[in-house]
Amino acid sequence: MAKPAKSNAKTADPKEALEGFGKDILKEIERGEKPRFVTTARTRSNILYDNKKGYLSLGKTQEERNFLNVAQSKRFMQTVAIAAKCQKFVTENLHTSIRGLFYQLKYSLGEDVDENIFNEQAESNPLIEDLEVALDVKREEFNLNANRKGVMAGNVRIIDTFGGERQEIDASKMGRSGWAIPSDVDNDIKFVDLKAKYVLVVEKDALWQRLNEDKFWQKENCILITPGGQAARGTRRLIRKLADEGLPVYVFTDSDAWGWYIYWTIKTGSINLAYIGDSVATPEAKFLGVTLSDLDKYEFLKNMTMKGKDVDLKRAQEMLEYPWINQHEEWVAELKRAIKTGIKLEQDALQGPRLTFVSDYVREKIKNKDFLP
């Protein structure tokens, strides 16, 4: 599957983009035109899966918001207020969260206007996404941190220039802890001396710790990542960046609805982040396991299965409808088996015979290229 064309391309300069946005509005006012804001629609109908790209992204439908349209003027004004704050953060070279942005808006606008402009953070979130899309700048570049989660270990050094100080973190010397993956893995972060040969993404932190204790990443020379469940923006972006360096990506999850979802989100992106699909999806990723077909290869696993929940089976049924999944016969077989047998299998189960079996399992899968697409 094709590598996202733009994945490593520099997006627009955030400061220039924000200034341009402001200047365009000024020009419209000066020309006596209605100030307006054009962005690409993030509605469901404009989220498309492109088989060539291999990930979910936005189509071409545009949305326009006019300041002089009564129904749109509040949102328009809110968007301008957010842009102004982001410009301030970038100029100050200080970061905050969207919650911090929300309170800054509440502080600046709350006293001078009749009603509080942002009573609920839910109002400001979609407007930030509007700006990200319209200006082709990710929120991380507006100095807005998203929630972070996930850790990494492996033969690579991280140069983190942060708060004016340059620090060097050796991801092969982080003991039992690993390097905590930040929200922003692009700006003022560099990965140097990347010597690993592939990336292994492990759903659960507990399994990551098991493999880390076995020094799996050292012995196999890989980058060992856990998103700690569903991957945060920073972790998805990190996986994409490592794939851009030419490293194969293998994803290791439970065989259940949540595990499948984690895999497909890493691979094809998600509805919510389709607007930055090119930056966070890794279509090259392969699914390492666990699979129900493992039951045919590892006799002991037959006693390790659990009853699938209704949501697992419902989700398997839904996945059979997705064109990016049902084009792969291996996945169709796997999902049909899950539905037919009603069972699920956890990655933790591989610790049954002995704790170090997990490492052997992963090693064998990789050696035999025993993956699902």
Add this chain to the structure above:
Amino acid sequence: MAKPAKSNAKTADPKEALEGFGKDILKEIERGEKPRFVTTARTRSNILYDNKKGYLSLGKTQEERNFLNVAQSKRFMQTVAIAAKCQKFVTENLHTSIRGLFYQLKYSLGEDVDENIFNEQAESNPLIEDLEVALDVKREEFNLNANRKGVMAGNVRIIDTFGGERQEIDASKMGRSGWAIPSDVDNDIKFVDLKAKYVLVVEKDALWQRLNEDKFWQKENCILITPGGQAARGTRRLIRKLADEGLPVYVFTDSDAWGWYIYWTIKTGSINLAYIGDSVATPEAKFLGVTLSDLDKYEFLKNMTMKGKDVDLKRAQEMLEYPWINQHEEWVAELKRAIKTGIKLEQDALQGPRLTFVSDYVREKIKNKDFLP
């Protein structure tokens, strides 16, 4: 308030304790007695708050389980099976999670006996707690990792001897990420060159990042910790250990039910972990804010409040009943104000006037010793 007497005392040697447990059972069998297992009850009525200690711990009520009692024999056998596995983990010097233990039990016992001994992990969890209490050994010493969460930065180095390798992590050189606090901060982990003067615990990771970017811990020479919400076992234990080094501990949370809960859990421990209260509670901790009384000191905060949820108000009411809380008039005033006004205040709100205001707020509180007990 008194420092827990035992907090840094070495608990029993895990291997000896497990062997002793097995040998005692053997002796009972050899003597023709009923094999039995005695532990301290973790029932609600045996969880006590001791005003001298300043934390929740178990009383003296003992529970006995007999192998020859039909109602107890299954649990008895399960407990012995868990002890045997823990002994194996400790001997192998390998770690796993309680989920990993569960699958090991399922693997070993599932085939030979009529019914699966452990169908649900829920069955094995309380039995691990039984063993922890009966043998006076924490699960971390049985090589069972609990969920981990939370990060730390500050002037201290961590010597982590892990998987046979000694690694040195400088918590003052972790860039934007911080050191990810592990499940076990005791065994084969040493804190050296601890130069910080106090510990600041910040509820939300987003605020931790804000303070980290301001180099707050560097400028003020403190240890900056976020539990990332409610503190995991490892983080609570770490805070306790830092307090044992003589460092004052200040906790900074939202002024709402969840924030109060986070504080009191750190300070007095919790019902769930009362059985290791001496290892995880930090009665010396003080509450830094945010408080509703901050509204009287910082004019702008009046526009930053949110409507409290029902759960916040209900929780405030409950807290007024707890003897360890209602003995402090400052807390009574605070909680009554929350109930009367029906509002809450988030720590994020301090970013309203400018992002760096958070640092100034914390600095001023510490300078003026403006804490709640």
